[in-house]
Amino acid sequence: MKSAKLICLVILLAFLASTLSAPVASSSQDRIEQRVNALLARMTLEEKLGQLQQLDGEANGNFRPEHLQMARQGLLGSTLNVRGAQKTNQLQRIAVTESRLKIPLIFGFDVIHGYRTIFPIPLGEAASWDPAAAERAAGIAAAEARAAGVHWTFAPMVDIARDPRWGRITEGSGEDPYLGSLMARARVRGFQGSDYSAQDKIVACAKHWVAYGAAEAGRDYNTTDVSERTLREVYFPPFKAAVDAGVGTFMSAFNDLNGVPSSANPFTLTEVLRGEWKFDGFVVSDYTSVEELMKHGLATNGADAAREALSAGVDMEMVSRLYNKHAGELLKDRQLSQQTIDEAVRRILRVKFRLGLFDKPYADEALEPAAIFNSANVAAARDIAARSIVLLKNERQVLPLDKTVRSIALIGPLADSRQDMLGSWNGDGKVEDAVTLLQGIKSKLPQVRINYAKGCEVNSGKTDGFEEALRAARESDVTIIAVGESADMSGEAASRSSLDLPGRQLELVKAVQATGKPIVVVLMNGRPLTINWLAENSPAILETWFGGSQAGNAIADVLFADVNPGGKLPVTFPRAVGQIPLYYNHKNTGRPPDAKNKYTSKYLDVDWRPLFPFGYGLSYTQFKITNLQLSAQRIPLNGKLTVTVEVENTGKRAGDEVVQLYIRDVAASVTRPVKELKGFQRVTLQPGEKKRVEFVLTAEQLGIWNRQMRFTVEPGEFKVMVGANSEDLLETALEVEKR
Ligand code: NOJ
Numbered sequence: 001m002k003s004a005k006l007i008c009l010v011i012l013l014a015f016l017a018s019t020l021s022a023p024v025a026s027s028s029q030d031r032i033e034q035r036v037n038a039l040l041a042r043m044t045l046e047e048k049l050g051q052l053q054q055l056d057g058e059a060n061g062n063f064r065p066e067h068l069q070m071a072r073q074g075l076l077g078s079t080l081n082v083r084g085a086q087k088t089n090q091l092q093r094i095a096v097t098e099s100r101l102k103i104p105l106i107f108g109f110d111v112i113h114g115y116r117t118i119f120p121i122p123l124g125e126a127a128s129w130d131p132a133a134a135e136r137a138a139g140i141a142a143a144e145a146r147a148a149g150v151h152w153t154f155a156p157m158v159d160i161a162r163d164p165r166w167g168r169i170t171e172g173s174g175e176d177p178y179l180g181s182l183m184a185r186a187r188v189r190g191f192q193g194s195d196y197s198a199q200d201k202i203v204a205c206a207k208h209w210v211a212y213g214a215a216e217a218g219r220d221y222n223t224t225d226v227s228e229r230t231l232r233e234v235y236f237p238p239f240k241a242a243v244d245a246g247v248g249t250f251m252s253a254f255n256d257l258n259g260v261p262s263s264a265n266p267f268t269l270t271e272v273l274r275g276e277w278k279f280d281g282f283v284v285s286d287y288t289s290v291e292e293l294m295k296h297g298l299a300t301n302g303a304d305a306a307r308e309a310l311s312a313g314v315d316m317e318m319v320s321r322l323y324n325k326h327a328g329e330l331l332k333d334r335q336l337s338q339q340t341i342d343e344a345v346r347r348i349l350r351v352k353f354r355l356g357l358f359d360k361p362y363a364d365e366a367l368e369p370a371a372i373f374n375s376a377n378v379a380a381a382r383d384i385a386a387r388s389i390v391l392l393k394n395e396r397q398v399l400p401l402d403k404t405v406r407s408i409a410l411i412g413p414l415a416d417s418r419q420d421m422l423g424s425w426n427g428d429g430k431v432e433d434a435v436t437l438l439q440g441i442k443s444k445l446p447q448v449r450i451n452y453a454k455g456c457e458v459n460s461g462k463t464d465g466f467e468e469a470l471r472a473a474r475e476s477d478v479t480i481i482a483v484g485e486s487a488d489m490s491g492e493a494a495s496r497s498s499l500d501l502p503g504r505q506l507e508l509v510k511a512v513q514a515t516g517k518p519i520v521v522v523l524m525n526g527r528p529l530t531i532n533w534l535a536e537n538s539p540a541i542l543e544t545w546f547g548g549s550q551a552g553n554a555i556a557d558v559l560f561a562d563v564n565p566g567g568k569l570p571v572t573f574p575r576a577v578g579q580i581p582l583y584y585n586h587k588n589t590g591r592p593p594d595a596k597n598k599y600t601s602k603y604l605d606v607d608w609r610p611l612f613p614f615g616y617g618l619s620y621t622q623f624k625i626t627n628l629q630l631s632a633q634r635i636p637l638n639g640k641l642t643v644t645v646e647v648e649n650t651g652k653r654a655g656d657e658v659v660q661l662y663i664r665d666v667a668a669s670v671t672r673p674v675k676e677l678k679g680f681q682r683v684t685l686q687p688g689e690k691k692r693v694e695f696v697l698t699a700e701q702l703g704i705w706n707r708q709m710r711f712t713v714e715p716g717e718f719k720v721m722v723g724a725n726s727e728d729l730l731e732t733a734l735e736v737e738k739r
Contacts, residue, residue, distance in 0.1 A: 032353040036346055039101065045328060047101060048345045050075035052323045054108065054284060054316050057082035061428070063091045071095040071105060075324070077316060077348060078284075080108040080154075083428060085363035088149025096361045103349070104357035108284075111153035111191075111202070112171060112425035113137065115144035116433070117377040117549055121423040121490075121526055122157065122183075124388040124545030126173035126570035127617075129658040130682050131186035133384045138190025140377045141427070143200035147371030148428070149363035151355050154205045154251060154284075156187035158238035162581040164571065165218025167494030170424055170526030170546075172213065174570030175583045175614060177234050178677040181241035188245040196248065197356030199364070200371075206242035208253030208286060210268050211235045215255060218580070220495045224255045229670070231268075232705045240277060248281040248351050252314050254289050261296045263289040264305075269313030282315040282347035291320035302326055307335050315344035373433060378550060385547035385554030390567040391540075391618040398518055398540040400561035400620055401478060407449040409476035410438055411469045411512055412483045413458045413505065414524045420458075423526060423546030424491025433549045437482050437522065440552030444560060451476050455512075458486040459502040466504075466511055473515045480559065481509055482522040487546055490526025499530040499577055506533060513538065522555060528573040535611055543569070561620060566656025566682060568617035568725065572610045579606060584614035584726040585673040615660050615677070615725035621651030621687065625659060628722050628730040636739050637713050640698040645722045645730065647693055649685035657724060658682045659693045663734075664719040669706050675726060695722075702736060 040048075053076055057063050061083040070076035071094045082088055088107050095105045113119045119137040120127075128134070138156070145153060160180055161169040173183040184206065191204040211231060215222040226235060239250075252269060253262035262268065263285050273279045290309040291302070299305035303326035310323060317323045330336035352358065391399065401408075414420055416438040422429045438452055455469035456462060473479045483505040488494060500506070510533070513519050520540040523529065524547075534541055542565070544555050557563040574582045593602040593609075602608040624647070631642040647659055661679035665672040679695040697720070703713045715738045723729035 035353055036349045039349060040346060047074040048341055049324045049327050051077035051345045051348050052316050054078040054080060054318045056080050056319050062087055067091055068094055072098045074099040074101055078106045078108055082107055083109050083148050083150050085149045085365040085368040089362045092361050104361040106151050106352055107149055108152040109150045110425050111141045111145045111427050112155045115141045115427045116373045116429060117381050118422045118426050118429035119381050119548045120385050120388040121170045121546045122172055123170050123174060126183050127390050127567040128387040129568050129680055130387055131182045133387050134183050135186040135190035137384050138187040140380055142191045142202045144372045145202050146200055147368045152203045153191055154207060156184050157207050158184040158242060159208055159213035160235050161213035162583045163218040164499055164527040165495050166215055167490040168492060170490035176677050177237040179570055180238035184238040184241045185245040188242050188247045203248035203351055203355055205249040205251050206239050206247045207251035209250045210262060211257050212253040212255050218495050220493050221254050224257050229705060243277045243279050250283045252283055252285050254286050256296055261293055261298055263314055264293050264298055264308035264312045266312040281351055283313055284316040285314045285318045287318050288320045290317045290322055303330055311340055315347050381548050382550035382553050385550050386557045386563040388567050389558050389565045390543040390569055391565040392543050392612055393541040394618055395539040398520060401559050403445060403560050405477050407476040409451045409472040409479040411453050411455045411472060411481045413454055413456055414484055415482040420487040421551040423487050435550055435552035437552045437555050440556035444556045455508045456504045463504050469512060473512045473517050479512055479517050479519045480522060481512055484524035485526060528571055530576060532575055564620045564653055564655040566619060568615050568658045569612055572614045573612040575611045576606045582610055585676050587671050588674050613725055613727045619655040621649055621653040621655040623657040624648045624650050625723055628732050630734060634735040634737055636737050638699050640696060643695040643697050643720055645693050646690055648690040649687055652687050654686045656682050656684050660723060661695045662721040666717040668704055668714050
């Protein structure tokens with residue numbers, strides 16, 4: 001009898017397993033939808049509007065007293081900047097135990113390139129051309145953040161930027177939609193994993209939707225005017241990649257886009273995002289961007305602003321409180337439908353359920369200390385910072401430096417500045433955690449005499465430190481000079497009209513170089529700089545961005561060859577601000593530049609070409625890329641092919657090369673860029689080693705948005721190019737046939 005029962009039970013379980021196993025994911029989503037709808041049915045209008053409200057905490061991570069009261073009444077959906085397991089739990093406890101419906105809060109924070117362990121600025125991380133590294137960094141950031149009670153990051157920032165005057169270029173992956181898309185996908189995966197209810201994951205937010213990086217004249221928050229073609233070809237793709245990777249939320253941007261502010265733009269927020277891309281998460285406004293609709297001149301008053309934003313598709317309002325104030329009256333006046341409000345609430349609740357907050361609303365306070373800034377995370381930060389460094393110049397192999405050197409002059413305002421190592425948006429990073437270059441070299445080479453002299457400030461007119469710096473250089477065998485921008489010169493509201501080294505730094509370099517001692521320039525900056533003099537006259541230049549908590553150790557690793565640099569520029573370095581916007585994937589024009597012909601597209605006073613092109617970067621070893629081959633010279637419209645090259649390390653050290661694949665659609669129904677990145681691989685090769693690198697190129701990757709704005713592959717001739725940067729390329733032809 002017993003065994004018969006057991007058999008029945010086994011059969012029943014097997015049956016259940018077979019019915020449940022395949023659509024587990026969708027059935028759990030169905031359950032979430034049921035729970036969302038059941039909850040929604042019980043909510044009052046005030047409670048619904050409460051879910052749409054996000055408020056800012058205090059700068060130190062505390063909530064405000066008012067939040068307690070609002071959480072108790074169910075009038076608050078989320079906070080930003082409140083962090084720390086204990087603080088978030090305290091506020092959460094009120095929402096979950098004292099409010100009528102016990103809906104948990106979602107705690108958001110700008111975890112941009114690390115929570116407490118700070119990784120390189122995102123532009124630097126993109127220079128690694130290593131999405132796996134970006135995914136790893138985001139994964140660590142997520143684990144630290146979740147342990148500290150944070151559920152939601154306002155990252156990845158996936159804005160394409162073609163204008164380095166714009167300070168926020170530091171937060172993105174540079175100028176290219178393909179590299180940007182891969183980095184977007186990697187970061188979403190890193191933050192969210194496959195299920196962001198996991199206690200070491202957080203929900204991500206693709207921002208700033210959209211074209212925020214196209215700010216006129218590079219001035220932050222400025223107007224943008226971008227054709228639908230350029231939106232679809234350049235600005236949309238990293239957002240689409242984030243959606244495809246399952247990103248849970250979006251942030252609507254500050255900018256006015258083609259006459260309609262991004263935070264009230266039904267075309268981008270509803271037609272494209274929800275309609276075309278089927279995004280089912282929620283959209284949060286950027287900070288007070290709903291209220292700013294009045295300043296834009298789109299809304300005449302607060303009610304108008306609330307109506308415009310909510311009905312366009314902005315679900316949660318960050319900081320301003322117009323939804324709460326006006327949605328009730330708008331509903332009464334039939335200017336807003338119940339359905340619009342319900343849909344916004346539904347989307348927010350859906351993400352809260354997906355985060356598992358209803359089942360596990362609290363952070364584990366006991367786990368927090370061990371999860372944060374532990375040695376494994378710190379080691380990863382060092383590794384990733386080193387992978388992000390780009391060697392721009394290395395004449396006569398000045399680099400790497402010899403560890404047996406007797407004395408080093410370390411000069412420059414950034415050589416020992418902890419704060420600057422963290423870059424902008426440094427989460428909960430602590431200045432005291434940051435390792436400077438001075439510390440990094442000291443701990444690598446404790447026996448070497450280091451003559452440190454600041455020389456000057458980053459951005460001041462004073463030169464009274466020069467003498468000491470020159471003395472240090474004269475007394476040392478070799479000089480390292482760390483110059484660039486301070487961290488606060490890039491990031492939000494940090495646009496510049498000049499890209500030169502600020503203050504007297506260039507003079508300092510010139511003076512030090514005049515001592516005749518071997519000199520290495522270490523750049524730290526959040527954007528491309530115009531460094532023509534250095535490029536021409538300094539023997540060695542290392543671009544290190546802002547490397548994060550472990551910057552100094554990582555740079556020292558590269559200077560002394562414990563790591564061979566393999567990063568590549570994710571953005572073009574111009575020669576002059578007047579060339580901007582300058583990017584590799586430009587159109588050919590009817591009169592492409594020709595030095596011998598005046599009436600072609602160029603300048604009278606500056607070369608049309610960049611100082612350093614997109615994709616550029618050297619190594620301590622040398623590579624040769626040869627033997628470009630296609631598996632087929634012709635493919636059908638829906639076909640694909642394999643592109644192969646051989647890459648060989650012809651030098652004497654192991655090193656990494658980033659092999660890059662570009663295409664050009666030679667003639668199409670609309671004009672096409674002269675080059676478009678379509679693939680890349682960072683490969684490691686031992687001295688003398690040769691590898692075949694293979695790319696699969698699908699017809700989809702050859703597709704374009706045609707004149708009717710439909711994505712299609714057009715037959716005709718293509719160029720396929722492979723090389724070590726966007727200029728030094730092997731080239732062959734490919735034909736896409738009509739059939
Ligand atoms: C404004 C910034 O534009 C955005 O990127 C950030 O996430 C929010 N402030 C919240 O700090």
